[in-house]
Amino acid sequence: MRRCYLVCYDIRDPKRLRRTHKLMKAYGEAWQYSVFYCTLKPIDRVRLENALREVVNLKVDQVLIVDLGANEETARESATVLGSSLPEQECGVVVI
Numbered sequence: 001m002r003r004c005y006l007v008c009y010d011i012r013d014p015k016r017l018r019r020t021h022k023l024m025k026a027y028g029e030a031w032q033y034s035v036f037y038c039t040l041k042p043i044d045r046v047r048l049e050n051a052l053r054e055v056v057n058l059k060v061d062q063v064l065i066v067d068l069g070a071n072e073e074t075a076r077e078s079a080t081v082l083g084s085s086l087p088e089q090e091c092g093v094v095v096i
Contacts, residue, residue, distance in 0.1 A: 001041075001042075003070050005068060006038075006066040007027075007028065007037075007065050009062065010034065021034075027040065027048050
């Protein structure tokens with residue numbers, strides 16, 4: 001069963017920041033520069049966390065993974081946006 005996650009990160013080094021952003025694009029959709037919305041199976045959640053641990057420096061960088069629940073429609077509707085709207089949801093299947 002897939003669950004929805006909001007992944008936010010603060011990376012201090014430009015090289016690690018680019019690597020983190022590239023990694024996150026493989027797992028979800030960018031809502032802002034360092035904020036991604038991901039719908040993941042439990043194994044993909046573990047893979048994402050392990051991949052992030054390899055890229056970021058845990059002493060100076062920070063990654064926040066927030067579980068939004070299993071209902072994707074409710075998770076998307078729970079977001080309140082001030083300013084520019086969120087990007088449109090991409091339809092289709094993402095293969096990782």
